[in-house]
Amino acid sequence: MTTTLHTEPDIILKVENLEAEFSSDEGIIKVLKGVDFEVKAGKTLGLVGESGCGKSVTSMSVLGLLPQPYGRVTKGKVIYRDTDLLTLSEEQRYTIRGNHISIIFQDPMTALNPVHSIGKQLNEVLALHRPDLKKKERYRYAVEMLDKVRIPQPEKRLNEYPHNLSGGMRQRVMIAMALACKPDILICDEPTTALDVTVQASILDLMLDLQEETGMAMIFITHDLGVVAEICDDVAVMYDGKIVEYADVFSLFDHPQHPYTEKLLSLVPGLDKPPKQMIDIKPYHPE
Ligand SMILES: Nc1ncnc2c1ncn2[C@@H]1O[C@H](COP(=O)(O)OP(=O)(O)OP(=O)(O)O)[C@@H](O)[C@H]1O
Ligand SMILES: [Mg+2]
Structure with a gap:
């Protein structure tokens, strides 16, 4: 072999x-x-x-x-x-x-439509990108997706609107939508x-x-x-x-090569410098 x-x-x-x-x-x-x-x-x-x-x-x-x-x-x-x-x-x-390739953004409120229920929006995404699914299957898949992103009582949530959900729950809905089509990236x-x-x-x-x-x-x-x-x-x-620098995460944290990376690392409390560094944030200007 x-x-x-x-x-x-x-x-x-x-x-x-x-x-x-x-x-x-x-x-x-x-x-x-x-x-x-x-x-x-x-x-x-x-x-x-x-x-x-x-x-x-x-x-x-x-x-x-x-x-x-x-x-x-x-x-x-x-x-x-x-x-x-x-x-x-x-x-x-x-x-x-x-x-x-799917994308999720910082603020799910801007990406979700406030006037449509969560169920309707998930259904729209699925209708567009999963034409193989019939209407009933889409509903079942939407419930499954919400369950997957650990939203409790998914059936109930499908009938709710974005403003009914907390910020964290909205972001979970966005993740569910982004993952509905099983992206590679x-x-x-x-x-x-x-x-x-x-x-x-x-x-x-x-x-x-x-x-x-x-x-x-x-x-x-x-x-x-x-x-x-x-x-x-x-x-x-x-x-x-x-x-300016591309490395695996261990090398980057252990041996930053670029002064800007060092600067970024120095601003993280508890990483390598005491948090007092936080009061001295100046923009980085290369020499
Ligand atoms: N629609 C636009 N029209 C003109 N300039 C833009 C536009 N969008 C972004 N820029 C400019 O492109 C540059 C990079 O913006 P970008 O949004 O990619 O920054 P970022 O690294 O994502 O910052 P942040 O961490 O604040 O999100 C900025 O100088 C911004 O002013
Ligand atoms: Mg940005």
Whole structure:
């Protein structure tokens, strides 16, 4: 019997030299200035960096969701399983978004429709992306999904509206929707920052369990290096539209290579410096 040895898990997504810009009244603003990173199948990549460095623009560029007509990708490749997503038609990309790569955002209230019940919204997602399911099966699947994200009394919740749910419950609904189509990759853009710390912890636990169960990869965008330490396998540190450091999570925490990474690490209470560092947060400026 022959065995194939894989020293590295498969790379499922490869972003190469990605550049993106916005047009504004003041001219063109270059936001991504050559972003490179890889996501391994079944693993979690943390994308960290200060506010405004381009993390959300990166995720929107990967999915072809930059606001039109002001935003555009000007250079680079987004290779998903041997296909450069940037060369696909809008229709083809729509299919990828629904069925292969999903995204959840920071504030579920903006993503959920306040006038429709949770059940109706889950049903719509399933009708779009799971045409194989009949109406009754969709209902059953929706109940199963809510149960999976540990929402108690799922049948009852299907008849409720987003405002009836707590922030944590709404985020669980968003996760259920994002996972309904069994994506290969889930992009999470600060999905827990709007939640209080204990709810945050339970959502992170849930996501780790779901990842183990489904084998999906995740790109986890966050400010919080504590979260990174807990759930990420690899980390890409972003500064001013570029990845300035990319490493596995242990190397990054043990031997940060870039001064900006050191700065970020020094701001995490209890990691390597006492919390008093927190009172001295200055923006990082490279020499
Ligand atoms: N629709 C837009 N039009 C013009 N500029 C934009 C637009 N969206 C984002 N930008 C600019 O792109 C840059 C990167 O924004 P982005 O939202 O990706 O930052 P971020 O790293 O996600 O920050 P945060 O941590 O605050 O979410 C910012 O300078 C922002 O002003
Ligand atoms: Mg953002």
